[in-house]
Amino acid sequence: MSDITKQSLSELVKNIKDKKLSSEEVTKAFINRSEKSKELNAYITEDYSSALDKAKKFDQKPNLELKLPGIPMAVKDLFCTDSIRTTAGSKILNNFVPTYESTVTQNIWNEGAILLGKLNCDEFAMGSSNETSFFGNVQNPIDKNLVPGGSSGGSASAVAGQLTPITIGTDTGGSIRQPASFTGIVGLKPTYGSCSRYGIVAFASSLDQAGPMAQNVKDCALLQEVISTYDPKDSTSIDFKRNEYSKELTNNIKGKKIGIPKEYRVEGMPKEIEELWQKGIQYAKDCGAEIVDISLPHTSYALPTYYIVAPAEASSNLARYDGVKYGFRAKGENLTDMYEKTRSEGFGAEVQRRIMIGTYVLSSGYYDAYYLKAQKIRKLIKNDFDEAYKKVDAILTPSTPSSAFKIGEKKDDPVSMYLNDIFTVPVNLAGLPGISIPAGHDAKGYPLGLQIIGKAFDEQNILNIAYAMEEKINFKNKITDWWIK
Amino acid sequence: MSKNKSEYLINRKDNQYEVVIGLEVHAQVTSESKLFSTSSTKFGAEPNTQVSLVDAAFPGMLPVINEFCVKQAIKTGIGLNAKINNRSVFDRKNYFYADLPQGYQISQFKDPIVGEGKVILDMPEGQKEVGIERLHLEQDAGKSIHDLDAQNTFVDLNRSGVALMEIVSKPDLRSPDEVSAYIKKLRSIMRYLGTCDGNMQEGSLRADVNVSVRAKGSKEFGTRCEIKNVNSIKFMQMAIEYEANRQVDLIEEGKSIDQETRLFDTKKNETRSMRSKEDAHDYRYFPDPDLLPLEVSDKFINQLKTEIPELPDDKKKRFIEEFKLSPYEANILVSDIDTGKYFEEVVTKMGKNKDIKLAVNWITGELFAVLNNKNLEISQSPISAKNLAILVNLIKNGTISGKIAKTVFELMMDGDQDPQKIVEQKGLKQQSDPKALEALIDKIINDNRDKAIEYKQGKEKLFGFFVGQAMKVSGGKANPQLINEILKKKL
Numbered sequence: 020m021s022d023i024t025k026q027s028l029s030e031l032v033k034n035i036k037d038k039k040l041s042s043e044e045v046t047k048a049f050i051n052r053s054e055k056s057k058e059l060n061a062y063i064t065e066d067y068s069s070a071l072d073k074a075k076k077f078d079q080k081p082n083l084e085l086k087l088p089g090i091p092m093a094v095k096d097l098f099c100t101d102s103i104r105t106t107a108g109s110k111i112l113n114n115f116v117p118t119y120e121s122t123v124t125q126n127i128w129n130e131g132a133i134l135l136g137k138l139n140c141d142e143f144a145m146g147s148s149n150e151t152s153f154f155g156n157v158q159n160p161i162d163k164n165l166v167p168g169g170s171s172g173g174s175a176s177a178v179a180g181q182l183t184p185i186t187i188g189t190d191t192g193g194s195i196r197q198p199a200s201f202t203g204i205v206g207l208k209p210t211y212g213s214c215s216r217y218g219i220v221a222f223a224s225s226l227d228q229a230g231p232m233a234q235n236v237k238d239c240a241l242l243q244e245v246i247s248t249y250d251p252k253d254s255t256s257i258d259f260k261r262n263e264y265s266k267e268l269t270n271n272i273k274g275k276k277i278g279i280p281k282e283y284r285v286e287g288m289p290k291e292i293e294e295l296w297q298k299g300i301q302y303a304k305d306c307g308a309e310i311v312d313i314s315l316p317h318t319s320y321a322l323p324t325y326y327i328v329a330p331a332e333a334s335s336n337l338a339r340y341d342g343v344k345y346g347f348r349a350k351g352e353n354l355t356d357m358y359e360k361t362r363s364e365g366f367g368a369e370v371q372r373r374i375m376i377g378t379y380v381l382s383s384g385y386y387d388a389y390y391l392k393a394q395k396i397r398k399l400i401k402n403d404f405d406e407a408y409k410k411v412d413a414i415l416t417p418s419t420p421s422s423a424f425k426i427g428e429k430k431d432d433p434v435s436m437y438l439n440d441i442f443t444v445p446v447n448l449a450g451l452p453g454i455s456i457p458a459g460h461d462a463k464g465y466p467l468g469l470q471i472i473g474k475a476f477d478e479q480n481i482l483n484i485a486y487a488m489e490e491k492i493n494f495k496n497k498i499t500d501w502w503i504k
Numbered sequence: 505m506s507k508n509k510s511e512y513l514i515n516r517k518d519n520q521y522e523v524v525i526g527l528e529v530h531a532q533v534t535s536e537s538k539l540f541s542t543s544s545t546k547f548g549a550e551p552n553t554q555v556s557l558v559d560a561a562f563p564g565m566l567p568v569i570n571e572f573c574v575k576q577a578i579k580t581g582i583g584l585n586a587k588i589n590n591r592s593v594f595d596r597k598n599y600f601y602a603d604l605p606q607g608y609q610i611s612q613f614k615d616p617i618v619g620e621g622k623v624i625l626d627m628p629e630g631q632k633e634v635g636i637e638r639l640h641l642e643q644d645a646g647k648s649i650h651d652l653d654a655q656n657t658f659v660d661l662n663r664s665g666v667a668l669m670e671i672v673s674k675p676d677l678r679s680p681d682e683v684s685a686y687i688k689k690l691r692s693i694m695r696y697l698g699t700c701d702g703n704m705q706e707g708s709l710r711a712d713v714n715v716s717v718r719a720k721g722s723k724e725f726g727t728r729c730e731i732k733n734v735n736s737i738k739f740m741q742m743a744i745e746y747e748a749n750r751q752v753d754l755i756e757e758g759k760s761i762d763q764e765t766r767l768f769d770t771k772k773n774e775t776r777s778m779r780s781k782e783d784a785h786d787y788r789y790f791p792d793p794d795l796l797p798l799e800v801s802d803k804f805i806n807q808l809k810t811e812i813p814e815l816p817d818d819k820k821k822r823f824i825e826e827f828k829l830s831p832y833e834a835n836i837l838v839s840d841i842d843t844g845k846y847f848e849e850v851v852t853k854m855g856k857n858k859d860i861k862l863a864v865n866w867i868t869g870e871l872f873a874v875l876n877n878k879n880l881e882i883s884q885s886p887i888s889a890k891n892l893a894i895l896v897n898l899i900k901n902g903t904i905s906g907k908i909a910k911t912v913f914e915l916m917m918d919g920d921q922d923p924q925k926i927v928e929q930k931g932l933k934q935q936s937d938p939k940a941l942e943a944l945i946d947k948i949i950n951d952n953r954d955k956a957i958e959y960k961q962g963k964e965k966l967f968g969f970f971v972g973q974a975m976k977v978s979g980g981k982a983n984p985q986l987i988n989e990i991l992k993k994k995l
Contacts, residue, residue, distance in 0.1 A: 339605060378788065
């Protein structure tokens with residue numbers, strides 16, 4: 020079956036359950052395609068032979084009751100995986116092999132999935148183009164020398180390029196939704212507290228959230244159902260009633276009120292993004308939803324707020340990478356010298372930049388002016404959403420202010436790079452769920468995404484809206500397999 | 505303020521200086537597991553055998569608060585008559601050190617779990633109130649070991665993450681003696697509560713000591729220096745004495761005092777500068793985003809209040825009222841929870857016709873001396889409360905004299921023997937038969953006629969000689985009171 024890798028997760032699950040495909044066949048197919056796709060540089064660590072062993076073992080005694088029976092899957096290299104190297108895209112963890120498993124990946128293996136390998140990402144998830152990875156750029160399957168977005172760039176590339184049927188990423192300021200948008204796939208950032216952060220290399224603890232990335236909304240719903248569990252090992256995990264998202268998925272969104280925030284019409288936004296948004300509004304109407312104009316007045320403060328809060332937390336979270344206990348260590352004359360050399364050589368430029376920003380905004384004399392003020396604005400941004408949700412059930416915006424750009428194009432212009440996250444960061448600051456679905460193409464034929472933002476814990480609702488709109492949009496990703504010789 | 509004889513002042517030529525001291529006590533919470541992880545807190549284990557992935561700050565590891573430690577901190581707060589805060593926040597205190605795996609210590613900065621309280625000290629000149637500023641929970645760091653290797657430092661993370669209570673006093677202490685009394689009082693309260701074992705040798709209790717001086721009578725505070733991490737009461741007192749004199753000398757020389765952190769060198773008995781204010785760390789405190797604010801309800805706090813045992817101050821009051829003890833005696837008996845327990849057991853076992861004063865004297869005299877000599881806690885006393893009660897009763901009812909009782913006491917220590925049996929077996933019963941004693945005394949007077957005459961002529965000192973003879977002849981068993989009476993009559 021040559022087209023195994025073209026099948027969606029739901030199709031693969033059905034075929035395995037119907038015994039039309041074995042786990043081994045499926046696993047082999049994705050390994051073969053992954054091996055032919057080295058030019059995408061989506062993987063940091065491959066675990067193919069052990070994946071095949073596991074697939075064979077699964078087939079000997081298949082448990083077909085599971086939600087992901089014998090499904091091979093590669094995951095972002097930010098998730099700690101027991102006995103498999105976990106690098107977070109950084110030199111400083113280049114040799115780090117955890118002895119433990121993240122809760123989210125454990126949930127996935129518990130449902131029968133099999134690890135193919137670890138996917139490339141921006142170093143410590145800091146980046147919007149996957150160019151900050153110590154393990155090199157990732158290619159976007161859409162076109163040569165195009166960034167896949169970031170930080171979950173390897174994950175987006177691997178799903179769009181059909182190297183894995185589905186994957187998980189993490190999203191701190193847009194790291195799932197932006198690359199999903201750049202590669203023409205679906206990516207969900209769940210409500211903060213929905214998926215456990217235990218065992219995920221931390222970037223900014225109050226913003227980080229794991230989530231599914233998939234070819235379509237239904238696959239996304241299924242994976243969300245698997246990964247979202249209450250976890251006492253994460254003090255910020257929230258114990259709420261979780262739906263069986265895939266089972267409860269419906270395209271009936273008649274009468275749903277969808278808000279259009281005027282503040283997202285940002286200055287300098289390309290015309291085609293505005294057009295896409297208008298098209299999205301029409302699709303939503305076609306599905307029977309009611310469109311409501313809303314205001315999120317503090318939107319313009321979201322990006323600066325984010326770039327204070329996230330680096331502040333990161334500067335502290337990354338203090339543990341000091342060469343003392345694990346990971347890379349440079350030789351030094353004394354303790355301080357060892358610290359300085361280890362961290363100068365072990366961290367890349369973007370990570371160092373954010374550690375510096377974070378250290379600065381937390382330092383005495385600046386704390387009130389930056390960190391404290393940012394926390395206050397963060398509250399205002401959340402209040403904006405709370406107010407809006409008195410009137411609407413969900414909010415529709417573009418996912419990104421542009422389509423994917425060329426590798427190297429924005430590398431030396433951090434501010435322009437940060438602007439990529441302008442539509443996604445408010446969602447993280449407010450702890451809300453947001454999903455990006457592919458909704459069209461720009462003039463160059465590159466995919467563009469729309470974002471649907473929901474109320475906290477209301478993943479089902481935005482999945483339903485996305486599901487209904489997906490049907491209307493009928494998006495076809497233009498993958499030419501240009502990288503396969 | 506009244507001028508007190510025991511006021512601690514530093515004198516120079518014409519000037520007198522008062523010493524102002526505030527303490528930051530670090531008390532290790534008594535708990536099975538650490539503040540944010542499940543590893544054991546047991547002291548003395550092999551290095552790095554009680555370390556979880558959380559304690560060693562592995563990537564992706566997250567802290568989860570140990571509810572028991574929270575309860576311990578609240579109980580301690582109640583014991584310090586302090587305000588318990590319904591909402592407190594854990595902050596990160598950021599700094600790099602090899603034995604600080606996270607690169608930050610989780611502590612409480614702006615919103616501690618316990619607010620203002622007070623502790624009453626019993627000083628020889630009367631009671632003194634010391635204000636408590638706050639109590640907060642924090643993690644301990646690991647241990648760096650520098651002397652195992654010439655080239656390398658070794659790190660032991662067993663202590664990393666163990667829960668500490670930092671108890672900050674107001675600058676209310678004025679002398680090394682008050683500091684000693686304060687530490688002892690804190691330790692006593694925490695031991696009553698079972699929230700900290702107060703073991704200073706094992707580092708369960710240590711303190712940063714803030715010292716400043718000012719001209720006597722001045723209301724302004726002087727510039728303070730903080731002496732870090734002093735781990736015995738004696739060293740605290742020595743450090744304060746040295747530091748206060750150092751500061752006074754600087755003032756006398758017309759120099760200013762730099763606000764700085766200092767170390768106490770126990771070998772040289774001096775404090776040394778560690779880092780100046782300019783070099784002070786910028787800890788970049790901010791709320792730990794891995795932990796939600798700690799919310800405790802009034803119900804939760806009230807439940808803990810019902811679990812608080814009678815504390816030293818209350819027990820002292822009761823001992824004074826119930827047993828008619830002097831404040832001094834009561835103080836000694838309540839300072840340690842087990843001493844109070846022992847005393848009350850002795851009182852109970854003595855039954856109806858009891859002499860509490862006598863019991864107190866025996867506990868604080870003979871028994872304490874033995875415990876001291878043998879370096880034992882009262883809970884390990886070689887003489888049980890029951891047998892001590894019997895001994896005191898034997899004295900009280902005249903069966904044995906106080907002197908014989910000391911002999912019996914010595915014998916009791918061998919396997920906690922019943923004093924009644926010892927008295928019977930060794931024939932140590934007091935001679936209280938007046939007729940027998942009269943005969944004995946008659947004989948003594950007869951044998952020492954010359955002395956009897958001298959006595960009658962006014963040499964009253966000789967009375968003691970006759971008493972001594974009577975005791976000697978009776979082998980110490982004669983009832984001394986009767987001897988006195990009979991002698992007076994006969995002479």
